[in-house]
Amino acid sequence: xxxxxxxxxxxxxxxxxxxxxxxxxxxxxxxxxxxxxxxxxxxxxxxxxxxxxxxxxxxxxxxxxxxxxxxxxxxxxxxxxxxxxxxxxxxxxxxxxxxxxxxxxxxxxxxxxxxxxxxxxxxxxxxxxxxxxxxxxxxxxxxxxxxxxxxxxxxxxxxxxxxxxxxxxxxxxxxxxxxxxxxxxxxxxxxxxxxxxxxxxxxxxxxxxxxxxxxx
Amino acid sequence: xxxxxxxxxxxxxxxxxxxxxxxxxxxxxxxxxxxxxxxxxxxxxxxxxxxxxxxxxxxxxxxxxxxxxxxxxxxxxxxxxxxxxxxxxxxxxxxxxxxxxxxxxxxxxxxxxxxxxxxxxxxxxxxxxxxxxxxxxxxxxxxxxxxxxxxxxxxxxxxxxxxxxxxxxxxxxxxxxxxxxxxxxxxxxxxxxxxxxxxxxxxxxxxxxxxxxxxxxxxxxxxxxxxxxxxxxxxxxxxxxxxxxxxxxxxxxxxxxxxxxxxxxxxxxxxxxxxxxxxxxxxxxxxxxxxxxxxxxxxxxxxxxxxxxxxxxxxxxxxxxxxxxxxxxxxxxxxxxxxxxxxxxxxxxxxxxxxxxxxxxxxxxxxxxxxxxxxxxxxxxxxxxxxxxxxxxxxxxxxxxxxxxxxxxxxxxxxxxxxxxxxxxxxxxxxxxxxxxxxxxxxxxxxxxxxxxxxxxxxxxxxxxxxxxxxxxxxxxxxxxxxxxxxxxxxxxxxxxxx
Numbered sequence: 001x002x003x004x005x006x007x008x009x010x011x012x013x014x015x016x017x018x019x020x021x022x023x024x025x026x027x028x029x030x031x032x033x034x035x036x037x038x039x040x041x042x043x044x045x046x047x048x049x050x051x052x053x054x055x056x057x058x059x060x061x062x063x064x065x066x067x068x069x070x071x072x073x074x075x076x077x078x079x080x081x082x083x084x085x086x087x088x089x090x091x092x093x094x095x096x097x098x099x100x101x102x103x104x105x106x107x108x109x110x111x112x113x114x115x116x117x118x119x120x121x122x123x124x125x126x127x128x129x130x131x132x133x134x135x136x137x138x139x140x141x142x143x144x145x146x147x148x149x150x151x152x153x154x155x156x157x158x159x160x161x162x163x164x165x166x167x168x169x170x171x172x173x174x175x176x177x178x179x180x181x182x183x184x185x186x187x188x189x190x191x192x193x194x195x196x197x198x199x200x201x202x203x204x205x206x207x208x209x210x211x212x213x214x215x216x
Numbered sequence: 217x218x219x220x221x222x223x224x225x226x227x228x229x230x231x232x233x234x235x236x237x238x239x240x241x242x243x244x245x246x247x248x249x250x251x252x253x254x255x256x257x258x259x260x261x262x263x264x265x266x267x268x269x270x271x272x273x274x275x276x277x278x279x280x281x282x283x284x285x286x287x288x289x290x291x292x293x294x295x296x297x298x299x300x301x302x303x304x305x306x307x308x309x310x311x312x313x314x315x316x317x318x319x320x321x322x323x324x325x326x327x328x329x330x331x332x333x334x335x336x337x338x339x340x341x342x343x344x345x346x347x348x349x350x351x352x353x354x355x356x357x358x359x360x361x362x363x364x365x366x367x368x369x370x371x372x373x374x375x376x377x378x379x380x381x382x383x384x385x386x387x388x389x390x391x392x393x394x395x396x397x398x399x400x401x402x403x404x405x406x407x408x409x410x411x412x413x414x415x416x417x418x419x420x421x422x423x424x425x426x427x428x429x430x431x432x433x434x435x436x437x438x439x440x441x442x443x444x445x446x447x448x449x450x451x452x453x454x455x456x457x458x459x460x461x462x463x464x465x466x467x468x469x470x471x472x473x474x475x476x477x478x479x480x481x482x483x484x485x486x487x488x489x490x491x492x493x494x495x496x497x498x499x500x501x502x503x504x505x506x507x508x509x510x511x512x513x514x515x516x517x518x519x520x521x522x523x524x525x526x527x528x529x530x531x532x533x534x535x536x537x538x539x540x541x542x543x544x545x546x547x548x549x550x551x552x553x554x555x556x557x558x559x560x561x562x563x564x565x566x567x568x569x570x571x572x573x574x575x576x577x578x579x580x581x582x583x584x585x586x587x588x589x590x591x592x593x594x595x596x597x598x599x600x601x602x603x604x605x606x607x608x609x610x611x612x613x614x615x616x617x618x619x620x621x622x623x624x625x626x627x628x629x630x631x632x633x634x635x636x637x638x639x640x641x642x643x644x645x646x647x648x649x650x651x652x653x654x655x656x657x658x659x660x661x662x663x664x665x666x667x668x669x670x671x672x673x674x675x676x677x678x679x680x681x682x683x684x685x686x687x688x689x690x691x692x693x694x695x696x697x698x699x700x701x702x703x704x705x706x707x708x709x710x711x712x713x714x715x
Contacts, residue, residue: 087331202229
C-alpha cells in the first residue's frame with residue numbers, strides 16, 4: 001500500500017471509500033474508451049458509471065436481477081399506460097409506484113428463499129437504478145423500443161465489465177499501491193478527447209463506403 | 217490493412233465530426249438557434265428563405281385554454297418546438313365533424329390535442345428534456361414527382377453545407393415502417409443524390425443498401441429531384457443565415473410553393489455517406505479554405521468536385537428541365553370564379569359540400585401530351601368548364617358567333633371582342649383560325665400550370681377535344697423553360713408497362 005493511501009487511512013477514511021474514489025476515474029476512462037475507440041454507445045457516461053457502483057454495492061447477480069426487474073416493470077408499465085392517455089408526470093409516478101412494488105416483492109421473495117444478499121440490499125443502489133430507469137424509458141419513447149433496448153443492453157454490458165474490473169484483486173491492489181496512476185488517466189482521457197479516427201463500430205457501419213473510396 | 221486505414225481516413229466518423237467540424241465551426245449561439253425551430257424559421261424568413269407558415273404558437277397552459285381551435289385551417293401540422301428526430305409531430309390532413317383526421321386515418325378531437333400539447337410542455341419530445349412549447353404549421357403538400365416513392369409523410373432533401381459549398385445531399389423517404397416519417401433511424405429510406413444533376417444514385421434503409429421502395433417496389437435510382445439548383449441555392453443561403461459552419465439543411469418540396477426549408481441541423485448525421493457511397497470527410501477537406509465568391513460559384517465548385525457519378529446532361533448546360541412526351545400537369549382553377557354564389561342556392565347540401573371540397577383543391581392534376589408541333593397549348597372545353605371558366609366559354613361562343621355574322625372590318629370585330637374581354641378581367645384574349653371551313657375565333661385564357669415541378673403562367677386555347685385521348689396539349693409557347701426528350705416518356709411508359 002502506498003504512503004499516500006496509508007496517510008489518508010490514518011485520517012479515519014474507510015479503505016473502501018478510498019478504493020472506490022480512486023477506481024472511479026478508471027471506470028470513467030474505461031467508459032470513454034468504449035465510446036470513442038470501440039463505439040459502444042450507452043446512455044452517456046453517468047448511467048454506466050453509477051450502475052457499475054450500484055452493482056458493486058449489491059453484488060453483481062442481485063444487482064442485475066434488481067435492474068432487470070426494474071427494467072421489465074418499467075417497460076411493461078409504459079406499454080400499458082400508452083393506451084391510457086395520461087400527462088407525463090402522473091404517468092411517470094404510476095410507473096415508479098409499480099417499480100417500487102415489484103422491487104419490494106423481489107427482495108421479499110429473495111429473503112424467503114434465504115437469499116439474504118438480496119433482502120438486505122440497501123436502498124441507495126436501488127434508488128440509483130430507479131432514477132436511471134426514467135432515462136431508459138424516455139429513450140424507448142424517443143428512439144423506439146429496439147434502439148432503446150439495445151442501448152440499455154450496451155449500458156448493462158459496460159457496467160458489468162466495470163464491475164469485474166472493480167472486483168479484480170490485482171486491480172484493487174494496483175490502485176491502492178499506485179494511487180498516482182490517476183494522473184496517467186488524465187493523459188489518456190486527454191488523448192481520447194483528441195481522437196478523431198473512426199470507431200471500430202464505424203469500420204463495420206461504413207464498410208461499403210470504405211470499399212468505394214479511391215486512394216490516390 | 218494499410219489501405220484500409222488509409223481509406224477509412226476519408227470517412228467522417230462521429231469523433232471527427234464532433235471534434236473537427238461541429239466543435240470549431242458551430243458556435244453555441246448558432247446551435248441554439250438551429251434547435252429552436254420557431255426562432256430559426258423567423259430568422260430564415262427574414263432572410264427571404266421560404267419556410268412553412270406558422271398558424272399559431274401555444275407557449276403555456278393559459279394560451280392553450282384560450283386557443284381558438286376554429287382559427288386553424290383544415291389541414292396543418294402540430295410540432296414541438298425543440299423536438300428532435302421527428303418525434304411528437306402530428307400531421308392533420310382534414311377535418312370531419314369537429315374531429316381532425318391524422319395521417320394514419322385516425323380521428324382526434326380537441327381533448328387529444330390538449331393532452332399531446334401537455335406532453336410537449338413537459339418536454340416529453342425535446343431531446344434535452346426541459347420545457348417546450350408547441351406550434352401549428354402549414355402542412356407541406358407533396359410534390360407529384362416524388363409522391364409515389366413516399367409512404368404517407370413528406371419526403372425531404374438533406375443537404376450538408378460546409379464553407380458555403382453544398383458537399384453532399386440525400387433524399388429521405390418515409391416508409392410504412394417509419395410511420396410516415398422521413399427519419400433514417402426510424403426506418404426511413406435515404407437516397408444518395410448526384411450533386412451535379414440532382415439525380416438519385418443508390419439508396420439505403422437501416423444503413424443497408426436497397427434497390428427499391430419496400431412498399432411500392434419502385435426503383436430508387438435515377439429519380440430526378442425537381443428544383444435541384446434552387447434547392448442547392450437555398451441550402452447555401454441557410455448556412456449563411458444560420459452562421460452554422462457545418463450544417464445539414466432539410467428541404468421539402470411543396471406542390472405549389474416549391475422548395476421550403478423544414479429545419480436546419482447543427483448535428484447532421486453520418487449515414488448520408490452510405491446513401492451516397494461517398495466519403496464525407498474527403499469532401500469536407502476538399503472545400504476547406506476555398507474562397508467562395510457567390511452561390512453560383514459554390515454550386516459550380518460542388519458540381520465540379522463531387523458531381524459526375526451520373527453523366528452530365530444537357531439540362532446542366534442549358535439549365536432547362538427536360539420533359540417527355542407524356543407528362544403530368546397540374547392546372548390551377550380560376551381564382552375569381554364568377555359562377556360562385558350564382559347557382560349555389562339551387563344545389564343540395566351534399567352537392568354544396570362536394571363543391572367546397574373540390575374548391576379546396578386549387579389545382580386539377582392530369583396527364584398531358586407535350587406537342588412541339590403545336591404553337592399554343594390547348595385544353596378541352598369541358599375541362600375548362602371544370603376549371604371554372606364555364607360562363608366565359610358560353611359568352612365567348614355567343615359573342616364570336618355574333619361577330620362572325622356581322623359585316624365590317626377585321627378591326628371593328630376585334631374591338632368588339634376586346635371590350636368583351638375587358639369585362640371578364642385580365643388574362644383573356646383570342647386567336648383567329650383560318651381553315652377550309654372559313655374563319656373562326658378561339659378563346660385564349662392565361663392559366664397557371666405546373667409541369668415537372670415548375671410553375672408557368674401561359675396562354676391556353678380552349679377547344680373541343682373530348683374525342684381525344686389527352687384533354688391537355690402542351691404547345692411550344694408554354695415550353696420556354698423546358699427541353700423535350702421523346703425517349704424519356706417512352707422509357708417511363710415501358711417501365712410502367714413492365715411492372
